[in-house]
Structures are given as C-alpha cells and as structure tokens.
Amino acid sequence: MIINLLENFTINDCALLLSAALMTYVAYYYYTYFTRVNPLPGPIPIPFIGNLPHIHWQFKGDAQMFYDYCHEKYGDIYEIYSTYTGVRSIVLCRKEYIENFLSERSAHWTRFPNFKGPDELGIEGKGLVFNNNFKSWIYNRHFFLQAIMSPKFTDEAIDWTNERFNKLDSYWNKLFLKEEIIKENKNIFNMFQWLNQYSFDMIIKLLTGKRPDLMKAYFDTFGDEKSGPSAIVCDSAKIVQALRIFLADYAIFYSISPFLRHYFPFFKNKADNLLQNMKFVNKKLDAIIKKRRQEIEDIPLDEHLPHDILTSMIIKNTLRDVNYIEAGKATKAMTDTEIRGNLFDGLLGGCNKTANMLSFIIYYISRNPDVKKKMLKEIDSIFQDDKIRPITKDDYYSLSYCEAIVKEVARILPAMRSFSRYTNKSDKIAGYQWPAGITFIIDIKAIHNKDDYWEEPNRFNPDRWMVENFEPKKNSFIMFGGGLRSCPGRKLAMIELVCTMVLLFRKYDINLVDTNSPIKTRSIAIFVDCFELLVEIKPRN
Numbered sequence: 058m059i060i061n062l063l064e065n066f067t068i069n070d071c072a073l074l075l076s077a078a079l080m081t082y083v084a085y086y087y088y089t090y091f092t093r094v095n096p097l098p099g100p101i102p103i104p105f106i107g108n109l110p111h112i113h114w115q116f117k118g119d120a121q122m123f124y125d126y127c128h129e130k131y132g133d134i135y136e137i138y139s140t141y142t143g144v145r146s147i148v149l150c151r152k153e154y155i156e157n158f159l160s161e162r163s164a165h166w167t168r169f170p171n172f173k174g175p176d177e178l179g180i181e182g183k184g185l186v187f188n189n190n191f192k193s194w195i196y197n198r199h200f201f202l203q204a205i206m207s208p209k210f211t212d213e214a215i216d217w218t219n220e221r222f223n224k225l226d227s228y229w230n231k232l233f234l235k236e237e238i239i240k241e242n243k244n245i246f247n248m249f250q251w252l253n254q255y256s257f258d259m260i261i262k263l264l265t266g267k268r269p270d271l272m273k274a275y276f277d278t279f280g281d282e283k284s285g286p287s288a289i290v291c292d293s294a295k296i297v298q299a300l301r302i303f304l305a306d307y308a309i310f311y312s313i314s315p316f317l318r319h320y321f322p323f324f325k326n327k328a329d330n331l332l333q334n335m336k337f338v339n340k341k342l343d344a345i346i347k348k349r350r351q352e353i354e355d356i357p358l359d360e361h362l363p364h365d366i367l368t369s370m371i372i373k374n375t376l377r378d379v380n381y382i383e384a385g386k387a388t389k390a391m392t393d394t395e396i397r398g399n400l401f402d403g404l405l406g407g408c409n410k411t412a413n414m415l416s417f418i419i420y421y422i423s424r425n426p427d428v429k430k431k432m433l434k435e436i437d438s439i440f441q442d443d444k445i446r447p448i449t450k451d452d453y454y455s456l457s458y459c460e461a462i463v464k465e466v467a468r469i470l471p472a473m474r475s476f477s478r479y480t481n482k483s484d485k486i487a488g489y490q491w492p493a494g495i496t497f498i499i500d501i502k503a504i505h506n507k508d509d510y511w512e513e514p515n516r517f518n519p520d521r522w523m524v525e526n527f528e529p530k531k532n533s534f535i536m537f538g539g540g541l542r543s544c545p546g547r548k549l550a551m552i553e554l555v556c557t558m559v560l561l562f563r564k565y566d567i568n569l570v571d572t573n574s575p576i577k578t579r580s581i582a583i584f585v586d587c588f589e590l591l592v593e594i595k596p597r598n
C-alpha cells in the first residue's frame with residue numbers, strides 16, 4: 058500500500074504536503090505566541106523572521122527609530138522578536154524595572170542565552186563581552202580592571218591623548234589650516250572620519266602598545282597633487298576592518314540555527330566569512346602577544362615597562378609584577394588565549410563609541426552657542442592663552458563643565474543605545490513573574506530621556522550636572538550600563554572624551570557646515586553611529 062502511494066505521488070502532492078507542514082508550523086508558532094507567559098504589547102512577529110519587516114521596511118534598518126517608535130506606541134515595557142529565529146525579548150524603559158539586573162548581587166549577570174554558535178565561533182568562555190562562564194569571566198574581568206583602572210594607566214591615557222592630538226594637529230595644519238586654504242573655503246571636512254582613525258589609534262596603542270598608524274594612513278589618502286588619493290592600507294586598518302565585519306555579522310552565530318548556518322548557502326557564506334575573519338584576528342593578536350612577550354623578556358628586570366593593557370596582563374602574577382606573591386593556582390599568570398580574548402573585547406568595546414560620542418559632542422556644542430561660550434571660559438581659565446601645553450591629570454580633574462557636557466551629550470544621545478540581560482533563574486521583574494531563560498533589553502535612551510527622572514529631558518542642558526551635590530536618580534543615567542557587568546572602560550572613555558574635546562576647542566574654532574540639519578546617524582544593533590559630520594575649522598584667535 059505504501060509503495061502504491063509513493064508511485065502515485067505527484068509534484069502537486071508534494072506541494073500540498075509542504076503547504077500542510079508550513080501551515081502546521083505557522084499555526085503552532087501563533088499558538089505559542091498567543092499562549093505565551095505574561096503577554097505584552099508589541100509588533101506582532103512573523104514566523105521565521107520575527108520583527109525583521111518592521112525594522113527593515115518601516116524604518117529602513119535603523120534600530121533606534123524602531124525602538125523609539127515602539128516605546129512611543131507600546132509604552133515602557135513591550136516585547137519584540139529577533140530577526141531569523143523569532144526569539145522573544147522584553148524591552149524595559151523604566152529605571153524601576155531594571156533594579157534587579159543592576160544590583161551588584163544580581164543573579165542575572167549573563168547577556169545572552171547559551172547558544173552553540175559562540176562556541177563554534179570560538180568566543181564562548183573567553184574574554185568578557187560574550188563570556189557566559191562565570192569563573193572564566195570573573196578571572197578575566199579582574200585582570201582587565203586591574204590593568205585599566207591603575208593610576209599609571211590613567212597617566213598613559215592622558216599622555217597618549219596629547220601625543221595623538223598633536224599628530225592630528227600636524228595633519229590638519231597641512232591639509233586645512235594654511236591661509237590660502239582657509240581663504241578659498243577649503244577648510245571643510247568630515248570630522249567623524251578623522252575622529253574614527255584617531256580613536257582607533259588610541260585604543261590600539263593603549264591596549265596593545267602597538268605603534269599607531271591609522272591616522273597617518275588616512276592622511277595619506279588625501280595624497281598630493283602628483284600621486285592623488287590612495288586607499289587606507291596599514292596593519293591596524295586590517296584589524297579594524299575585521300572588527301567591523303565581526304560587529305556587523307556576529308549575531309548570526311546567536312540567531313541562526315546551526316542547520317541553516319551549515320547548509321543554507323546565504324547563511325553558510327556569511328558564517329564561513331566570519332570564521333575566516335575570526336581566524337585572521339586571532340592570528341594578528343597572537344602575533345602581537347608573542348612579540349610583546351619576547352620584548353618583555355629582553356628588558357632587564359630592573360628596567361621600566363610601559364603601562365599598556367597587554368603588558369600589564371602578561372606580567373600579572375609573574376616575577377615582573379611588583380605585587381607578585383606565589384600563591385598557587387588562584388593567582389596563576391594569564392595564558393595567551395586568555396589575553397587574546399581580553400584584547401579582542403577591549404578592541405570591540407573601545408572602538409566605535411568614542412569616535413561617535415566625540416562627533417555628537419562637537420555637534421551639540423556647535424548648536425548651542427551659550428554652552429560653547431561657557432566651555433571656552435572654563436578652558437581659558439585653566440590654560441590661559443596657552444594653546445600648546447599638554448593637558449595634565451590635574452587639568453582633567455578641574456574641567457567640571459566639560460565633563461558635564463560629555464555626560465549631557467551621553468544622556469540625550471547615547472552612542473550605545475541598549476544592553477541586555479538574560480534571566481538565569483525565575484524572578485519577578487517589572488511587576489511580572491518570569492521563568493528562567495528570558496532575554497531583557499534595557500533601553501538606555503528611553504531611560505535617559507524620561508521626564509519622570511529628568512527635568513525638561515529634551516533640552517540640552519549641561520548645567521543640570523553643575524548643581525551642587527547633583528546626582529542623577531539611581532539607575533536613571535546608565536551610559537556605561539551597571540552592576541556586575543558595567544563597562545570596565547568607563548574611566549578611559551571619560552579621559553579620552555573630555556581631554557580630546559578640550560584640546561580641540563582650545564586650539565580651533567569649529568563650526569558645523571549646516572547648523573540646521575539634524576545629526577547624521579545610523580543605528581545598527583545596539584549602536585548609534587555618526588556617518589558624517591561636516592565641519593569648518595580655523596585656528597582659534
């Protein structure tokens with residue numbers, strides 16, 4: 058009978074069977090959707106692709122616009138479904154809802170579920186950002202924080218900000234600041250591009266001690282009249298490009314099933330590219346670590362070593378460490394693979410956000426003449442007429458209005474617009490009892506702009522930070538996240554942002570080419586990127 062059935066099976070029957078399977082899947086999908094625990098409002102998902110059509114067609118792929126729209130339409134707690142897998146996430150837009158995640162004792166310290174993908178990509182159990190293994194994460198974080206928070210590292214960060222700024226100044230002098238160039242109004246350029254090279258040079262140098270070469274390579278692209286412009290080619294540019302590829306596509310190792318990744322050509326190609334890309338980054342970082350180990354070995358024990366993060370991680374718990382105590386396994390030195398994981402995450406964490414934030418800062422200062430005037434008054438009161446002396450640690454700690462500007466920009470337009478937490482056990486969150494295994498997205502921008510916590514939240518007003526004893530309400534200012542997993546690069550980020558802004562405005566008169574146009578940003582995943590900031594600069598009188 059079965060053979061008879063198969064013999065009479067036609068293409069039409071096959072199509073019918075497939076349609077029946079598809080309809081059963083869709084019926085099951087919506088049955089699970091309509092019977093889910095704690096149903097919340099949100100755009101209705103589509104099987105296989107979740108809210109992909111909403112983000113891509115309605116908002117042209119801009120995640121920030123999608124989240125702003127949902128917040129306005131569905132309120133302070135709503136749900137969305139990730140593209141491809143349709144996994145549910147709960148979005149939280151009130152500080153009261155996130156207390157459980159941001160307490161130092163929170164049980165929910167992971168960001169993502171335990172998928173197989175990160176293991177395949179070689180990032181599971183390594184470094185910080187993607188690490189779901191508590192023991193390994195806490196070990197790495199301890200080393201990372203010790204290196205990045207040390208006072209000597211702070212000095213190094215300020216020194217390098219001065220050094221890189223002087224280099225930037227020398228390039229701009231050649232390209233934009235000659236008298237005839239200013240007269241011909243050719244002193245106009247995309248500031249974001251320069252800040253991008255500048256901040257990558259900084260983070261690569263501070264993390265790995267590697268000689269900075271990105272700004273120089275970018276300068277070379279302007280060429281001269283004879284040779285014309287060239288492409289950016291240097292070692293760091295290749296690493297940066299690899300990081301960009303990783304950031305653009307790593308999500309497929311979280312959101313696509315292994316079957317699709319291994320057998321469906323579109324996803325397979327992307328996954329294979331990403332694996333190749335990862336191999337390339339690992340090879341480059343391994344070579345940097347090996348070279349530095351050798352350099353350290355060649356330096357006599359009593360000689361000074363630099364304070365970049367790589368050097369600190371290599372020497373920690375070895376004879377080169379001034380605090381070295383032999384205490385067995387608990388204080389073992391880091392292996393190359395552990396160091397590589399931390400370097401990779403430091404590069405990921407420290408890459409785009411600083412350049413984006415600096416661009417936003419320039420934009421807001423240029424649009425607010427009163428703020429600019431007050432800022433220049435503070436800068437001049439500290440540096441008098443000296444436009445060249447290096448900025449010092451004492452200067453940095455005295456620039457309170459400049460720090461207020463940075464915080465206010467981060468409040469009104471955060472460069473990282475959200476972060477996530479995953480429930481490791483059943484818990485009450487935002488008034489609902491949730492089972493383990495739910496992903497929550499904490500919407501930084503929504504919380505930073507809520508009038509329950511901020512007076513006139515839409516007004517750019519750095520003065521709010523200057524009121525004596527002012528402290529934002531608990532968990533209402535979370536530019537660096539919070540709790541166990543808060544950003545370990547926060548001190549470095551603030552140094553870079555405040556010092557660079559001061560060096561720029563101390564020396565130049567910077568104006569937007571089009572003061573009326575809104576800032577040009579694009580938001581992919583959790584970041585808000587500035588893609589163009591056209592400015593006109595002149596030496597400041």
Ligand code: HEM
Binds near residue numbers: 198402
């Ligand atoms: C303006 C600059 C920056 C902003 C706005 C920023 C923001 C953030 C935020 C919101 C998080 C998530 C925190 C959480 O989940 O609670 C984070 C994590 C992280 N950031 Fe930053 N960050 C910045 C600069 C940096 C820099 C310069 C570095 C490194 C040198 C860095 C390294 C990291 C790392 C490694 C993590 C993951 C920490 C972990 O999982 O334990 N960040 N950052």
